[in-house]
Amino acid sequence: MSTDRTFVKVEDASCWFDVSPPWLERVVKRRPRVQLKAVNGVSFSLVKGETLALVGESGCGKSTVARMLVGLYEPTSGNIEFDGQPISMLRSREGQKLRQRLQMIFQDPYASLNPRWRVARIIAEPLKVHGKLNQAERDARVDELLEQVGLSPSDRNRYPHQFSGGQRQRISIARALAARPEFLVCDEPTSALDVSVQAQVLNLMKQLQRELSLTYLFISHNLAVVHHVADRVAVMYLGKIVELASRDELFERPRHPYTRMLLSAIPDTSGTGKRRIPVAGEVPNPLNPPQGCPFHPRCPYARDICREHMPATLPDGPTHVACHGIEQGFARE
Numbered sequence: 001m002s003t004d005r006t007f008v009k010v011e012d013a014s015c016w017f018d019v020s021p022p023w024l025e026r027v028v029k030r031r032p033r034v035q036l037k038a039v040n041g042v043s044f045s046l047v048k049g050e051t052l053a054l055v056g057e058s059g060c061g062k063s064t065v066a067r068m069l070v071g072l073y074e075p076t077s078g079n080i081e082f083d084g085q086p087i088s089m090l091r092s093r094e095g096q097k098l099r100q101r102l103q104m105i106f107q108d109p110y111a112s113l114n115p116r117w118r119v120a121r122i123i124a125e126p127l128k129v130h131g132k133l134n135q136a137e138r139d140a141r142v143d144e145l146l147e148q149v150g151l152s153p154s155d156r157n158r159y160p161h162q163f164s165g166g167q168r169q170r171i172s173i174a175r176a177l178a179a180r181p182e183f184l185v186c187d188e189p190t191s192a193l194d195v196s197v198q199a200q201v202l203n204l205m206k207q208l209q210r211e212l213s214l215t216y217l218f219i220s221h222n223l224a225v226v227h228h229v230a231d232r233v234a235v236m237y238l239g240k241i242v243e244l245a246s247r248d249e250l251f252e253r254p255r256h257p258y259t260r261m262l263l264s265a266i267p268d269t270s271g272t273g274k275r276r277i278p279v280a281g282e283v284p285n286p287l288n289p290p291q292g293c294p295f296h297p298r299c300p301y302a303r304d305i306c307r308e309h310m311p312a313t314l315p316d317g318p319t320h321v322a323c324h325g326i327e328q329g330f331a332r333e
C-alpha cells in the first residue's frame with residue numbers, strides 16, 4: 001500500500017501496554033501478565049497533501065496510532081517512517097528538525113491551551129523551542145498565524161477563556177502551524193465543538209491544507225465529518241484496520257460488515273432502500289479480545305472460520321478489507 005510518493009509509511013505497527021497487576025498480587029493470586037494490545041499490526045501510508053481519516057468507535061486504537069505517529073508512544077513492533085526517516089529519530093537529539101515537520105492537534109482545545117498564558121505566548125512557544133527567530137520576528141509570525149486562522153492580531157493579548165470553543169481550536173491550529181509543519185495529526189479536532197462551529201473549523205483546516213500543502217491524518221468517530229474532509233478512510237476495530245478505501249468507494253460500496261454497520265447509523269436520505277446492518281452489541285474488552293475475527297461476536301454473517309481464524313487483509317477491487325465473508329462471498333450485500 002505504499003508508493004514512490006509515500007510521505008508517511010506505517011508497516012505492521014503495534015502498540016501494546018503492560019497493564020498487569022503488581023508483581024506481589026500476581027504471585028499471590030497466580031495471575032499472569034496482562035497485555036493491552038491497543039494497536040495490533042496496522043499498515044497504511046499517506047502521500048503528500050492528502051487526508052487519511054482513521055475511523056472507529058472509542059477504544060479501537062485510533063488515538064494510539066496518532067500518538068505513535070508523533071512520537072508520544074513508541075511502537076512495540078513494526079516500522080513507521082516519515083519522509084523516508086524512521087520515526088524513532090524523534091527521540092534522538094538529531095530529531096529536532098523532524099519534530100518540527102510534524103505536529104498534533106488535540107481534541108479538547110479547553111485542556112490543551114495553558115489558561116494562564118496569553119494567546120501570543122501560546123502560539124509563539126513552538127517558535128522558541130524550534131526556531132532561531134528574534135522577538136520582533138516571533139511577534140510578526142504570531143500576527144500572521146492569527147490572521148491565517150481567522151482571528152485578529154489584536155487577539156494576541158487575550159487569554160484562552162476569553163474565546164469561544166471554535167476560536168480556541170483556531171488558536172490550537174495556529175500553535176500547531178507555528179513551526180511550519182508539513183504533516184498534522186488531528187485527533188478528533190472538532191468533536192468538542194458545537195455542530196454549527198465544527199463545519200467552520202473543518203473548512204478552515206481544508207483551506208489551510210490547500211494553501212500550505214499540508215498532509216493530514218484525521219482521527220474521528222464521526223462519519224459525517226470524515227466524509228467532509230477525507231480523501232481516503234481506514235476503518236479500525238479493536239486495534240486493527242479492517243477496511244481501507246478511497247472516501248467515495250467506502251461510502252458508496254462499503255465491504256466490511258463493521259463499516260456497513262457504522263454507515264447504517266447515518267440516516268439514509270438517498271431512498272435507495274439498501275439493506276442495513278443495525279448497530280448492535282458492544283466493542284469487546286480489548287484485554288480479552290475474541291479469537292479469530294475480532295468482530296465475530298457482533299457480526300450477523302459470522303461462521304466457524306470467523307471464530308477460529310483471523311482474516312488476512314486482502315484487496316477487493318480498489319479496497320483493502322480483512323473479512324473471510326468478503327473473501328469467500330458469504331458476507332457480500
Ligand code: SF4
Nearest residue numbers: 293299306323324325
Ligand atoms: Fe463477519 Fe466473519 Fe467478516 Fe469477521 S470475518 S466481519 S465475523 S464475516
